[in-house]
Amino acid sequence: MDLATLKALKPSEYQEAAAGYRTTSKMASTAKDAIDNRISAQIRNQLEGETANAALRELKELSKDFHYTQTECALISTALDGFAFDMAAAKRKLEAAIEDAKAAGCTVDADGSVSFPAGGKEVDGKVPEGGTVSASPSPTDPTAAALERQAVHMHPNPNFGKAVGFADRIGDALKEATDADAKWAPKLRALKADDDLVVSDKDWSDVKADTDAVRDAGKSYLDSLPQPPKHDSPKDNAAWWNGLTDEQRSDYLAVHPDSVGAMDGLPATVRDQANHTVLDEAHAKAQLGYDAWLKNHPEPKRYEPYFNPMTGTEVKGTMVESQEWKDWEKARQEARGPLGGMEAIQRRFDTYTDESKRPYLLGFDDKNNGRAIVSIGNPDTADNVVTYVPGTGTTLSGIDGDIRRAELLQDRASFTDPTHTTASIMWLGYDAPQGLLSDATDAKYADAAREPLSNFLTGIGTAHHGSVNSTLLGHSYGTLVAGETMRDHPHLPVNNAILVGSPGVGANHAKDLHIGADHVWAATAKNDLVNLAPPPAGTLAPLNPMAYWRLFNDHSIMYGNDPTSDEFGGRTFHVADGKLPGTDGFMPAHSQYWEGDSLNNMAKIVTGGTP
Incomplete structure (x- = not known):
C-alpha cells in the first residue's frame, strides 16, 4: 500500500458495496421466507400426490440455496464494513499527518518521505539546511528507535525532528493500511460458493469457518459497535438490540448467530433466524463426521x-x-449422535401447514447432551403462551417426542379456544438429569436451570407485543425446575403453573410459587410410578425410620410436598389412570399426560379456563 493509493482510496465505496450485499442478503431472506412460509406451506395444506411432493422437494432445495446466499452475503457485507473501518482509520491517520506536516512547513513527497525547511540557530554563520527524511524501516525495533531519537537530539535543525515524526506517522498509516489489505484480501476471496447449484454439508461447514474468520479479522470494527449487555438481562438485551441500526444488527448477527440466538428478550423472528444458521452449521458438521465414520466402519453382515x-x-x-x-x-x-434431534427440529419447518403452527427455533446448542427451544406458533404475538419443561432423560438426540408434546398441546388449545392464538414452547434450556434412580435424585440440575428459565420467561414477556396469558408447564423432574424457578423469582410474568408427574417442586405450598395458589394446577396418574418417589431420608439411609415416614404421611415426597396433596394447597385436575407398569415399557403412565382428559384439561388451563 503506497501513499497515492491510500490517499485515493474511498472507504465509503466499500461501505456502499457492503450495503449492496446486505440488501442481497435481505432479498434472499425474503425469498426463503416466501418459499417456506407461503408457497410450501400452502402446497402442503392444499395439494397431495407425487407431483406436489416433488415440488416440495425442489422448493426445499431452493430454500437452502437462499438461506446459504443470505448467510454468505451477510458475511461479505460485514467483511466489507470491517475492511472499510480499518482503511478509514489508516486514512485518517495519514491525512492528519499530512495536514500537520503542511502546518509545520514541511512537504510530503509522493513516496511518503517528508522534506523539511532550513531552520534553527546559525552554525558557522549559516542556518542549518533543510532535507528529506523517510519513515523508520524498523519502527518496532527498540535499537532503531533509540538511534532515531539520538539523531533527532543531535541534529541542529529542529525541523528535522518534526519531519521524522511526520514521516513515522505516515509510515505507520501506510503499514496499517497494508496490514488491513493483507488481512482482508484472503477473507473476502474465501467468501465464494462452489460452482454448482447444490448447498452441501461441506458448504455449511465452510460457512462456520468463514464466520470465525470474519469475526476474528473484524474485531476492531465489531468492538466499535454498541456492545451487548454484560449481564444476561432480557430487558437490557432488548434495549441494546432496539438501539442498533439495521446495518449494525446485520453485522452483529452475521458473525455472532450463536450469541444472538441465545439472547432472551429479542424478537422470536430474530432468534429463529440466528439459531437456524447455528443449526445448519451444527448439522453439517455432525453429518460430515457421521459420513466419515460410516466410510471407515463398513456395515458387517447382519x-x-x-x-x-x-x-x-x-x-x-x-x-x-x-x-x-x-x-x-x-x-x-452413538456416532450419529444428535443428528436425529436436529432432523426432528428441521422436520417441523418442512411440514407445517399454516401460520398458527409455524415453528420458531428460540435456542439451540449441540454441546454435551444438547439443548433446544422450539415454539409452535409465534410467542411474540400469541394471546396464550405455554412453556413446557421436560424432565429426566431428555436430550437433543431424543427431542422429537418432546416437540410433539408441544405440538399436541398447541393443537388442542387452538381447538379449545379458536378465538385466541396459542404458542406452545418446548424448553430444553438446561442439562436434564439422565438417570431416573441416580441423577434425578439430585436437585443440582434444577438449581442450575433456575436462572436460564427465569430469563427466558422474562424475555418472552419483554418481547411480546401486548398482553399475554402465560403458563409454565413442568413434567417429571421438569416440575422441580419450574417450581424452583417460580419460588426464587417472585415477579416472573407467569399466570398459571401446571405440574404433572411431579416428584416435588422444591416448595411445600402452592403459595410459595407467587402466582396465587388457585393458579397452580397439578395431576399425577394413578399408575405413574412417580407416586412411589421416596422422601429425601429414604435415599440417604434405608434403615432410618424417617425413610418409612411416607407410609403415614402421604404428602411428603422427594422435593417437598406432593403438589397433588391437600397439604400443598394448589388445585388438581383429572387425568386417566394410565397404563400399568410393565405393560408398555417400565412406567408408561408417566408419559401419558398428553392424551385424553389430561390433554384436554391442560388446554383449558393454558387458554385461561378451568378444567
Missing part, C-alpha cells in the same frame, strides 16, 4: 445362521442378527 445352544447344530431356515452387527449398530447410533 444375519447369520442360528445354532441350537443345546445341540450345537444349525437350525435350518432360521437366521439371527450377528453379535458383530449388533455391536456395529450400537456404535453407529
Whole structure:
C-alpha cells in the first residue's frame, strides 16, 4: 500500500458495496421466507400426490440455496464494513499527518518521505539546511528507535525532528493500511460458493469457518459497535438490540448467530433466524463426521445362521442378527449422535401447514447432551403462551417426542379456544438429569436451570407485543425446575403453573410459587410410578425410620410436598389412570399426560379456563 493509493482510496465505496450485499442478503431472506412460509406451506395444506411432493422437494432445495446466499452475503457485507473501518482509520491517520506536516512547513513527497525547511540557530554563520527524511524501516525495533531519537537530539535543525515524526506517522498509516489489505484480501476471496447449484454439508461447514474468520479479522470494527449487555438481562438485551441500526444488527448477527440466538428478550423472528444458521452449521458438521465414520466402519453382515445352544447344530431356515452387527449398530447410533434431534427440529419447518403452527427455533446448542427451544406458533404475538419443561432423560438426540408434546398441546388449545392464538414452547434450556434412580435424585440440575428459565420467561414477556396469558408447564423432574424457578423469582410474568408427574417442586405450598395458589394446577396418574418417589431420608439411609415416614404421611415426597396433596394447597385436575407398569415399557403412565382428559384439561388451563 503506497501513499497515492491510500490517499485515493474511498472507504465509503466499500461501505456502499457492503450495503449492496446486505440488501442481497435481505432479498434472499425474503425469498426463503416466501418459499417456506407461503408457497410450501400452502402446497402442503392444499395439494397431495407425487407431483406436489416433488415440488416440495425442489422448493426445499431452493430454500437452502437462499438461506446459504443470505448467510454468505451477510458475511461479505460485514467483511466489507470491517475492511472499510480499518482503511478509514489508516486514512485518517495519514491525512492528519499530512495536514500537520503542511502546518509545520514541511512537504510530503509522493513516496511518503517528508522534506523539511532550513531552520534553527546559525552554525558557522549559516542556518542549518533543510532535507528529506523517510519513515523508520524498523519502527518496532527498540535499537532503531533509540538511534532515531539520538539523531533527532543531535541534529541542529529542529525541523528535522518534526519531519521524522511526520514521516513515522505516515509510515505507520501506510503499514496499517497494508496490514488491513493483507488481512482482508484472503477473507473476502474465501467468501465464494462452489460452482454448482447444490448447498452441501461441506458448504455449511465452510460457512462456520468463514464466520470465525470474519469475526476474528473484524474485531476492531465489531468492538466499535454498541456492545451487548454484560449481564444476561432480557430487558437490557432488548434495549441494546432496539438501539442498533439495521446495518449494525446485520453485522452483529452475521458473525455472532450463536450469541444472538441465545439472547432472551429479542424478537422470536430474530432468534429463529440466528439459531437456524447455528443449526445448519451444527448439522453439517455432525453429518460430515457421521459420513466419515460410516466410510471407515463398513456395515458387517447382519444375519447369520442360528445354532441350537443345546445341540450345537444349525437350525435350518432360521437366521439371527450377528453379535458383530449388533455391536456395529450400537456404535453407529452413538456416532450419529444428535443428528436425529436436529432432523426432528428441521422436520417441523418442512411440514407445517399454516401460520398458527409455524415453528420458531428460540435456542439451540449441540454441546454435551444438547439443548433446544422450539415454539409452535409465534410467542411474540400469541394471546396464550405455554412453556413446557421436560424432565429426566431428555436430550437433543431424543427431542422429537418432546416437540410433539408441544405440538399436541398447541393443537388442542387452538381447538379449545379458536378465538385466541396459542404458542406452545418446548424448553430444553438446561442439562436434564439422565438417570431416573441416580441423577434425578439430585436437585443440582434444577438449581442450575433456575436462572436460564427465569430469563427466558422474562424475555418472552419483554418481547411480546401486548398482553399475554402465560403458563409454565413442568413434567417429571421438569416440575422441580419450574417450581424452583417460580419460588426464587417472585415477579416472573407467569399466570398459571401446571405440574404433572411431579416428584416435588422444591416448595411445600402452592403459595410459595407467587402466582396465587388457585393458579397452580397439578395431576399425577394413578399408575405413574412417580407416586412411589421416596422422601429425601429414604435415599440417604434405608434403615432410618424417617425413610418409612411416607407410609403415614402421604404428602411428603422427594422435593417437598406432593403438589397433588391437600397439604400443598394448589388445585388438581383429572387425568386417566394410565397404563400399568410393565405393560408398555417400565412406567408408561408417566408419559401419558398428553392424551385424553389430561390433554384436554391442560388446554383449558393454558387458554385461561378451568378444567
